[in-house]
Each structure stands twice: as structure tokens, then as C-alpha cells.
Amino acid sequence: MVNWNSPEEIARDEVIVERLIHIVCGVYLWEFTISLDFEWSLVTFRKRFTWPLVPYFLSHYFALGVTIAFLFLMDAHTHLDCRAIISFMAVGTGSMAGFNRLPRMVVWSMDQRCVVPLCLLLASHWGVILWGVIETGGFWQPGVGCIRYTSNLAVLVTFICAICVDAIVLALCAIKLIGIANAWSRLPNLLFKDGLIYFIVVLLSSLPSAIMVGLHLNPVMDVMLATPATYITVIAACRAVRHLSDYSNDTPAIVMSLSAPRLPGRLFTRNVTRRASLPVMITEPRQSIHIDVNTRGLTGGVLLSVPPFYEKCIEFPSNPTSLDSDHIA
Template sequence: MPAAKWSTAEELATDEDAFIKLMHCLAGVYFWEFFTSLDFDWAFISGKKKFQWPLIFYMLGRYCLFFALIGILIALDARTEVNCQALYTFDQLAGDAAVGLASINLSIRTMAVWSQNLWIVIPLVLVILGHWSLILQGVLLTAEWIPGQGCAITKTNNTTLAATFIYSMCFDALVMVLSVIKLYGRKQRSQLVSILFKDGMIYFLVAFIANAIATSFMVLNLNAIMAIIFNVPAAIASTIVACRAVRRLSNFSNNGPEIYTASSHSGVVGFRSMTNQVQSSHGVATRPRSGHTKDISAGVHVQMQTFTVEEAPDNLRPKALDLESAGSETDVGSPVDYADYKSEAL
């Protein structure tokens, strides 16, 4: 289609109708995802699970996008005059913030995988600050109230918007490469490492493709509506996969016994005594060996196969399991604050 035809009144009306229908469809998808996962949020709000600082970014990302979508629906469905500029300014900032917070969630995992190595943490923090300097640029679109039609986007700053999404793609690529370097070469992958690798790869692919599509339409700049029509799908895709990755990691420790190491080089792994589960009618509960009973609250939690010791019933009693060689195959880093997820600390 010739470029001039994208700016005709008929084409703009068609694009606006498509935009409205797409936004309602995407809002329904995200609201379904949001409400079906509220039990996870409520567990922390009600105190059933201990709330730790990394979840701040998870919560902010979810709720920023939730309220941004509500604002978009209000702007699209309003039948009485509203302040369209204020609504779309809020929607833009909240939606872009959700994209930035999704990237932060992935970068926190990468910092943890690298055991909070300052050579990794400091550059990533600087990259995050650069990302947010673009996100908080200010008003990047202009919207007006048109009688009989409602709120309409009349102008967009495509250069800054495109730069923000391109930066997001490069940011996600960077943290994914760092994770792959650390995790991919392991001789034997624990279930935890597999989850980290798989979820990180899925997040990167989904977010990268969604952001690439949005950026392409911003660069083409066919008209004010088509330039931003795929921004919301990109934000929703990034937020959903990032939040699911956080929930999977957080729930991982609740599905089986946990073990910890004193450091990434100690090579000593013991079952946490808090589990104290009898694994079969002739199995035994396990405890840390007496030489390794020091409480390490920020250790590395790793999913292991359940071990049982078969004994005669009259000799059934707790015994320690010698897993001296397990540490080198299972731990993924030294103790880090990310352990406070109450999921798997990396």
C-alpha cells in the first residue's frame, strides 16, 4: 500500500477499529492471567510466605501493566469527554515500566547465577539505569478528545519509542548470554539449572520477538495508530513470561526436599533438617552430618532425587547421608540474597 494511503481518513478509521478490538482482546488475556495467579500474590500478602525484596519487581511489573490496561480501556470506551492526554501518558509510562521491570526480573536471576560477582552486577546495574533513562523520557505521544469518536492518538515520538524497545532487546540478549555462559557448560544439570536455563530461554525468545515486531512498526511509521499498535502486545508478552518464570522458581522449593552448600567450592551438601520426611515405610528421614550443622540461611537450594535407606524395622532411625561428591555437580553458585525468594536461591 502506498505510504499516502496509510494517512487517509478511511484507513485511519479502519486502523483505529482494529486497535480497539486488539486492545480488548489482549486485556482479556492479561486479566485472565492476572486473576488466575492471584493466589501466588495472596500467599505473600497474607503472610503465608515470607516476602523478600526480589518480589518487589515482580509485583510492580504485574500491577503496572494491570492498571495500564485499565487506563487504555477507559480511554477507548469513554463516551463522555475525559482528559485523553493524561490517560495515555499514564498508560505509556506504566506500560513501558512493565517492560523495564520484566527485564529487571531476568537480570536479577543472572546476577544470582553469577553469585553476585561485581564484574557482572555493576555493568548490569548501569545497563538497567540506561534502560530506565529511556523509559522515563516523558510524554512520547499526543492524544486528543474528538467529539463523536472519543480519545484518539494524533502524534507519536517514534524515535524514542523505537530506541526504548531496541534497548530492551539488547538488554535481554545480554543477560541471556551471561546466563548461558554460566549454565550451559555444566556437565550434569540439576533440575534447578534446567528450569533456569529453559525459562530464561523462553522469556528471551518471546520478549525478543514481541519487541522486534513492535519496533518494526515504529520504524515504518505508517501512521500514528500503526506505529504503536504492537507496543501493548510486547509489554503483555514480556510481563507474562517474566512473571511465570518468577513463580516457577519461587514454587520450585515447595515440591520436594532442599539441600544447601556452605559455598560454591565446599563440595559438601546436606539435606536440610527441616524436611524430616520419612520417604517410605522403611525409609529414614535425613539430617545434616554433625560436622556440617551450621545454619546457612542464604545457601544454595537445589532439587535432588530423594534418597532412602532400607533397614530392618527394629533398626529404623535417622541417619546422615554422605553426599561429599554432590556439591560439585549440583550447586550453581555461592550463597546470595536471591535465596530469600523462598524459591531456589541460586
């Protein structure tokens, strides 16, 4: 039977972990490079910048900073402030995955019934992450380099919490997307599909890491799969954001400015008391259908995507004192 705590086995595992982290860092640097086209399209205004992209960039660049810190930590031959670097890596590693859950609030149109509980859930998860940061430390050992230590319990709880939080977020998104799924748009199906793929990737990458920590074969093997799991999660989340952004820019859409729309299921609200002037302008740039409705005294907006082959006639009454979904022919 293998003695997992023998010096020879631990030394062999350290070599495997070092090579594995170098491979993962190389993969992420390649992923970062191929994503520069997406970021350049935002700089040149080919794509519109919206607030859900803020968590994307925070996660993306935290991952880049952690990657650089990993390379310095493993390849340095001079004295380093290991405690500061490892603390930054612990915060950055938690932030890499944590920030990508924030844009899910958009699916619920920032409804407080979902946003408040979700914020409390994410805050509790951040508390677990910060607990892991406190339990993590390091020191410099001449001839060896930075020695990192952490709490197995903190690592295990962090992975379990991450899986549970992602499952809850996916369930909330599914509940909302099922409610707004209709013939007008493939967007709910896309969001649900990307969310499901993301959750499966997180589960498949985090579960082996949690099992390794639970087995506690030796200190090196406890954290062997933690770094690859985190990077896989970040890459999957960032690709989902870019995929959704590409869909939003390439798919035909109908844009309507109306009074306080309520989703799901209704495009118009009842009992509109203010009179409105509703001149309609239809244009078709880049194979898209855009309808701008100029109103007086009305606010709000709805964005609906339609397949390229689908067209609808929208009839507006001359005296719009009561608008509802029946006005769509």
C-alpha cells in the first residue's frame, strides 16, 4: 500500500503540482490572449458596455493577477514577501469565481424579491472565502522558496459552498427563464443552456477537489486540484459572458420604449393614464429589426429578440389609454 505521507511521495507530488500549475497558467494566458478581441470591440464601441461586464472584467483581471503571482511564487530564487503574495492569491482566487455570479441578477430584472436574498447568499459565501484567506499563509524558506499553508476545513467548506451557491443561482435563473420563454426569443433558452453548462463544469471541476481535501492523503495532494478547478470555473464563466454578448450583438431584435413593462408574460402594462404620441420608425441595419417608439411622459423599455425569419405587425391605437398585449397582431 502506498504511504502517501512519505517524503518521497510528497516530493513527487510537489513536482506534479508545480507542473500542473504551470500548465494551467499557460492555458489561462492563452485564454486571456484570445479574449482581447472581445475587449477591443468594447474599446472601439463595436459592442456596447453594460454593467454586467464589470464583474466579468474584475474576475478576468483578478485571474490574470493570480496567474502572474503563481509564476513569481514558483519560479523566484530570491527572498519574497510570501505572506502578502499568498494572501493576494487567496483573495484573487475567491474573487475569480465570486464576481461572475453577480450578473445573474439581470435575469430577474433586478427584482428585489430575488436580488436581496441573492446578495445575502453571495455575502455569506464571501464570508467563507475571507475565512479561507485568514486561514491561509506562507513564509520564505531558504533553498526551497515560499511555503504555503492553509486549513483543509476552510478549503473543503469553500468548495462545498461554491457548489451550493451555483446550484441555487442556476435554480433561480431557471425559474425566471421558464416564465419568460416564448416564441419571440431564443434568449431564455440560451441563458438556461449556458447556465446549465456552467454549473456542470463547476460541479465536475470542484467535486474532485472537495473529495481530495476530504480524503486528506497528504498536504500537497489536498490542494493539488484546487487551482485547476478555479481556473476552469473562471474560463467557463467568462466564455459564457462573451457568448451572450455575441448573441446580443448578432441576433435580430425588437426594441420598444414603453411605460413600465412587467415581465414575464406581458409586453404592456394596463391602465396607462398618460396620453402618448407613438410615431414608429422601422430600420433594418445589419439584418436586424429595430422599432423605436418615441413617447411623451412614458418611461421604461423592453428588449425582445426574434429569429431572423420571424416578423410581427404591431398595431398601436390612436388613443392609447389602455395598452395590453392584445394589441399585438
